[in-house]
Amino acid sequence: MATPVLDKVEAEAAASPYITVTFRVRRFNPEVSGEATWEDFQLEIDPKERVLDGLHKIKWDVDGTLTFRRSCAHGICGSDAMRINGKNRLACKTLIKDINPEKPITVEPIKGLTVLKDLVVDMEPFFQAYRDVMPFLITKETNEPTRERLQSAEDRERFDDTTKCILCAACTSSCPVFWNDGQYFGPAAIVNAHRFIFDSRDEAGEQRLEILNDRDGVWRCRTTFNCTDACPRGIEVTKAIQEVKRALITRRF
Amino acid sequence: MATTETTASGIGPVEGGSVYNVDNPAPLIEAPRKRTKKTPRTTRGNFEMAAWLFMRLSGVLLVVLVITHLLIQLVLDGGVSKIGFAFVAGRWASPFWQVWDLLMLWLAMLHGANGLRTVINDYAERANTRLWLKGLLYTATVFTILLGTLVIFTFDPNIR
Ligand code: HEM
Numbered sequence: 001m002a003t004p005v006l007d008k009v010e011a012e013a014a015a016s017p018y019i020t021v022t023f024r025v026r027r028f029n030p031e032v033s034g035e036a037t038w039e040d041f042q043l044e045i046d047p048k049e050r051v052l053d054g055l056h057k058i059k060w061d062v063d064g065t066l067t068f069r070r071s072c073a074h075g076i077c078g079s080d081a082m083r084i085n086g087k088n089r090l091a092c093k094t095l096i097k098d099i100n101p102e103k104p105i106t107v108e109p110i111k112g113l114t115v116l117k118d119l120v121v122d123m124e125p126f127f128q129a130y131r132d133v134m135p136f137l138i139t140k141e142t143n144e145p146t147r148e149r150l151q152s153a154e155d156r157e158r159f160d161d162t163t164k165c166i167l168c169a170a171c172t173s174s175c176p177v178f179w180n181d182g183q184y185f186g187p188a189a190i191v192n193a194h195r196f197i198f199d200s201r202d203e204a205g206e207q208r209l210e211i212l213n214d215r216d217g218v219w220r221c222r223t224t225f226n227c228t229d230a231c232p233r234g235i236e237v238t239k240a241i242q243e244v245k246r247a248l249i250t251r252r253f
Numbered sequence: 254m255a256t257t258e259t260t261a262s263g264i265g266p267v268e269g270g271s272v273y274n275v276d277n278p279a280p281l282i283e284a285p286r287k288r289t290k291k292t293p294r295t296t297r298g299n300f301e302m303a304a305w306l307f308m309r310l311s312g313v314l315l316v317v318l319v320i321t322h323l324l325i326q327l328v329l330d331g332g333v334s335k336i337g338f339a340f341v342a343g344r345w346a347s348p349f350w351q352v353w354d355l356l357m358l359w360l361a362m363l364h365g366a367n368g369l370r371t372v373i374n375d376y377a378e379r380a381n382t383r384l385w386l387k388g389l390l391y392t393a394t395v396f397t398i399l400l401g402t403l404v405i406f407t408f409d410p411n412i413r
Binding site: 213215217220222245 | 299300301302304305306371374375376378
């Protein structure tokens, strides 16, 4: 029984799955030059591998100075969001075969945040906006975690979509309003505020809404849907922002 | 011996017990970083919300006002060739069309001006550029609204 399976594996191995792919990477090293430049790398790689595998190949076998963030490498830690072929994606969730390997694959840092080196950006403004919406449970009568806080399945369902955020910044750094002056809270912060505003156990919804009512809050959203397209977790980001807007309007009238 | 007891509400005691107590408090979790002095103050006013709502409400009204306006001016009854001094004078003789045009003027101007304000906010990066573009925009808007209003109210069909 095992023989046919082995045969198949051997047959596939004989026909090499490797193809030649060009990685066109945006390089920046402030200690060498103030200008960022494109650098091409030719790789022999299986198209069923991911862009992250390509970057690893470059870093490990070709040029060890290539700098990028990655941690879990499986789409959960949110470290390796980058602009691949002009679109924000996670390098660890993008298969090479899905992004036309016949042409050079461009890899750039995400936009709107200061580039520190190569593909690494300063995430501090992003996390500042995240902290500003108080992304933790706030209750009035007690903060002591003495017992489970119960919630119906429907109440949990209400904010299920926005619990999926991994803080990769793909959404915020795809938003043209954020690109301008970086003062806009950005989709990710609003998504994480939404996660608590619509949580029946949380009691600081009013405060969070007031924070997002800011001049640089939800009203700067122009509904371009870039964030929804960029989200590697498939969160309906624009919808969440609209729900916060609606909550702000309906709580008054 | 059972390690967990159940209470009436089905909630067990916290497993493991707490390491911390009054005499040995848990380490303080730092509050989220305060924004620095350099970040702009939050404006608690709801101007942005009012502006956002106004865009949508005026938009709905403009659909009716503008489409009807275009139909009357350009399509019905001979189309654009019929428009002349007499045609305008005839329509502005009725207070209904005066109010219609006044409403359309104010809503379209405020809607367009606020729309351009957001465009400036979204695209102009330097504070100075913003200031000048907005100054120009507001001047043009006030001028057009005032001039238009003046004409609608002081229009004289017997002028020669
Ligand atoms: C026909 C009916 C109209 C409707 C339903 C409508 C609706 C809207 C809405 C909802 C917005 C807000 C978009 C956003 O916040 O993302 C908007 C923006 C805008 N509108 Fe209108 N509008 C109409 C007519 C007009 C007219 C007559 C003018 C010009 C006087 C105008 C100029 C603008 C401008 C400049 C913007 C800003 C563009 C932007 O934010 O991308 N609109 N409109």
